[in-house]
Amino acid sequence: MVNRPKKKKSKLGMRRTGFIIAFLAPTLFVFCVFYLYPIITVFVTSFCKWDYTNITSPEFFGWNDLWNNYNYIFNKYPFFWEALKNSTKWAIVGAVVQIPIATLIALALSRKVKGIKFVRIVYIIPNMISTAAMGVIFLQLYNPSYGIINPIIRLFNKDFSDSILLLKGPAFVAMTCAYIFFTGTTTLMILGNIMAVPEEIREAAMLDGASGLKQDLHITIPMIKGTLKTVSVLAATSGFLLYNEVYFLTKGAAGTYSISYVIRELAITSPRTQFGRANAVAMIQILAGMVIILVVSFVYSLSYKKEKH
Amino acid sequence: MTLKKFKKEKTVKDMPIGTKIFTYLCLIWALTVSLVPLIWLVLSSLKKDPMARPGFQLPDSICIDGYISTFRDLHVLRYFGNSLFVAGMSVLISVVMISMSAYVVARMEFRGKALVNILLYSTMFIPATALTYPVYNLINNLHLYDTRAALILIYSCSGIAVSFFVIKNYYNNIPRELEEAARIDGCGYFQTWLMVIFPIARPGIMTAAVLAFLNNWNEYYWASLVLITREKLTVPALLSTFTTSFNTNYNGLFSAMVVIILPPVVLYCIFSKFFVEALSGGAVKG
Numbered sequence: 001m002v003n004r005p006k007k008k009k010s011k012l013g014m015r016r017t018g019f020i021i022a023f024l025a026p027t028l029f030v031f032c033v034f035y036l037y038p039i040i041t042v043f044v045t046s047f048c049k050w051d052y053t054n055i056t057s058p059e060f061f062g063w064n065d066l067w068n069n070y071n072y073i074f075n076k077y078p079f080f081w082e083a084l085k086n087s088t089k090w091a092i093v094g095a096v097v098q099i100p101i102a103t104l105i106a107l108a109l110s111r112k113v114k115g116i117k118f119v120r121i122v123y124i125i126p127n128m129i130s131t132a133a134m135g136v137i138f139l140q141l142y143n144p145s146y147g148i149i150n151p152i153i154r155l156f157n158k159d160f161s162d163s164i165l166l167l168k169g170p171a172f173v174a175m176t177c178a179y180i181f182f183t184g185t186t187t188l189m190i191l192g193n194i195m196a197v198p199e200e201i202r203e204a205a206m207l208d209g210a211s212g213l214k215q216d217l218h219i220t221i222p223m224i225k226g227t228l229k230t231v232s233v234l235a236a237t238s239g240f241l242l243y244n245e246v247y248f249l250t251k252g253a254a255g256t257y258s259i260s261y262v263i264r265e266l267a268i269t270s271p272r273t274q275f276g277r278a279n280a281v282a283m284i285q286i287l288a289g290m291v292i293i294l295v296v297s298f299v300y301s302l303s304y305k306k307e308k309h
Numbered sequence: 310m311t312l313k314k315f316k317k318e319k320t321v322k323d324m325p326i327g328t329k330i331f332t333y334l335c336l337i338w339a340l341t342v343s344l345v346p347l348i349w350l351v352l353s354s355l356k357k358d359p360m361a362r363p364g365f366q367l368p369d370s371i372c373i374d375g376y377i378s379t380f381r382d383l384h385v386l387r388y389f390g391n392s393l394f395v396a397g398m399s400v401l402i403s404v405v406m407i408s409m410s411a412y413v414v415a416r417m418e419f420r421g422k423a424l425v426n427i428l429l430y431s432t433m434f435i436p437a438t439a440l441t442y443p444v445y446n447l448i449n450n451l452h453l454y455d456t457r458a459a460l461i462l463i464y465s466c467s468g469i470a471v472s473f474f475v476i477k478n479y480y481n482n483i484p485r486e487l488e489e490a491a492r493i494d495g496c497g498y499f500q501t502w503l504m505v506i507f508p509i510a511r512p513g514i515m516t517a518a519v520l521a522f523l524n525n526w527n528e529y530y531w532a533s534l535v536l537i538t539r540e541k542l543t544v545p546a547l548l549s550t551f552t553t554s555f556n557t558n559y560n561g562l563f564s565a566m567v568v569i570i571l572p573p574v575v576l577y578c579i580f581s582k583f584f585v586e587a588l589s590g591g592a593v594k595g
Contacts, residue, residue: 015497015498019413023409026409027409028425028428030406033466034463034467035435037447041446104335107335108331108335108336108339109336111324113333113336116336119336120593124588125347125574125577126347129527130527130528131529133570136551136566137346137350140559147364148364181342182343189589192589211328260530263442275442278442282440283439286435286436
């Protein structure tokens with residue numbers, strides 16, 4: 001393709017360029033309308049006075065009061081720090097708890113045991129159900145009068161009759177438990193990678209006396225590190241962005257606000273909508289996403305180095 | 310054949326006892342986590358009054374009133390129709406669009422190719438919720454608020470990164486000779502793509518389509534944002550009305566939940582082989 005004779009190129013080249021442009025145009029158009037323009041809007045208006053009083057005409061603060069919205073978010077808005085703390089915790093839990101669980105189960109699912117195909121299929125089922133529906137199901141499980149969590153707590157504490165979703169502390173734990181164990185899709189991605197490890201390597205490890213868990217730890221896991229890094233970023237990001245669980249389980253009560261919940265409340269659901277301030281929070285969310293990628297990459301590069309020594 | 314069989318048995322027997330116990334513990338855990346909430350849900354939906362017999366007690370008599378009213382009073386089929394329409398249309402639009410641009414990026418050299426790659430890759434890390442207000446505003450300005458078209462637009466445009474990379478990777482595996490042969494036979498660029506490459510890449514494109522369809526079917530955030538009229542709601546958006554509308558009719562609530570989660574689960578069970586392969590990158594044959 002590269003060494004095509006030059007004579008023909010002018011006519012063919014035109015056609016080629018036309019084809020490339022025509023095929024790229026729809027996607028690039030969508031990118032501009034749906035990503036580029038909104039991001040620029042978010043960035044610019046996070047420095048503007050823009051709320052329910054001037055819906056159609058955002059007003060630049062001027063260079064002196066540039067950080068007005070951010071100031072308000074950091075110092076006056078009552079739920080920001082709570083939300084940031086929670087979202088950060090969920091991001092960490094995603095990478096530190098969810099990924100090890102997903103990996104362990106993927107390792108178990110990679111063995112040749114009777115009925116393994118059945119377990120593989122069943123384990124994905126919760127991930128096929130929308131998180132909104134899972135939220136409603138868990139709301140019922142946690143219900144103090146007919147759920148199944150309160151009877152379990154009552155085994156240890158006879159007089160317990162509160163709803164755990166209304167207690168500060170337990171509410172956070174309960175919400176985390178409502179999604180953290182459903183690692184089906186992540187597990188499958190890891191499992192795919194484990195199965196792609198060449199059989200010869202495993203056999204060689206067996207001859208060296210490494211079998212079972214030992215083999216997993218020293219042979220398999222180092223070989224799938226690339227995938228583990230990717231799914232860690234995905235898990236941490238989705239933990240940071242948690243919204244549906246917050247909405248369906250507590251609506252932010254008992255100290256369970258998340259960053260996404262704050263943005264939606266400021267921008268849409270509150271009677272005194274504050275778009276400028278919502279977009280300031282959105283900027284922080286975008287930045288946090290980048291921080292997550294950097295931190296995860298850094299941690300994984302550390303463990304690479306350790307291996308070399 | 311026999312050799313393979315022998316190998317299989319060997320791996321099971323050779324597993325150290327600790328590993329064996331550990332494996333079974335993991336498998337039991339996997340089954341418990343995924344099945345207990347669902348079993349509880351189905352059990353509760355069959356009880357006339359879940360309040361009277363909480364937890365895992367078996368119902369004293371099987372009551373299906375809730376199921377009947379889910380279809381008769383809640384008109385649940387209407388919402389399935391909405392979801393199917395919205396998710397189906399948006400998958401169609403986005404997959405056609407992406408399979409075009411992914412082809413150009415995978416197979417042709419042009420200036421700015423790296424930039425296109427980076428731009429599309431970056432969308433994977435831009436949180437949709439951060440763009441809440443600009444997108445909401447855009448929908449309002451286009452006078453699409455509270456229409457299903459708005460949702461189709463949003464779904465077609467979001468999640469392009471995943472589809473793009475799945476489809477592009479598939480294109481990369483198609484031998485270039487096929488294209489060259491088609492070109493020698495006198496096919497134009499567009500014809501080559503439509504008649505030769507597109508049919509070959511169908512499995513990869515199907516994988517992207519299925520993943521996108523599932524995402525769109527289950528999407529709640531935008532659905533609850535742009536749709537207000539009850540008749541237009543998709544299934545996940547309908548759920549937010551549940552927490553109040555069923556007030557004390559728990560039997561009705563549980564039955565409706567079972568019906569609502571059934572289609573994706575049944576669909577998954579039928580096509581599980583396909584799903585497992587798609588999600589694991591083809592290495593695991595389900």
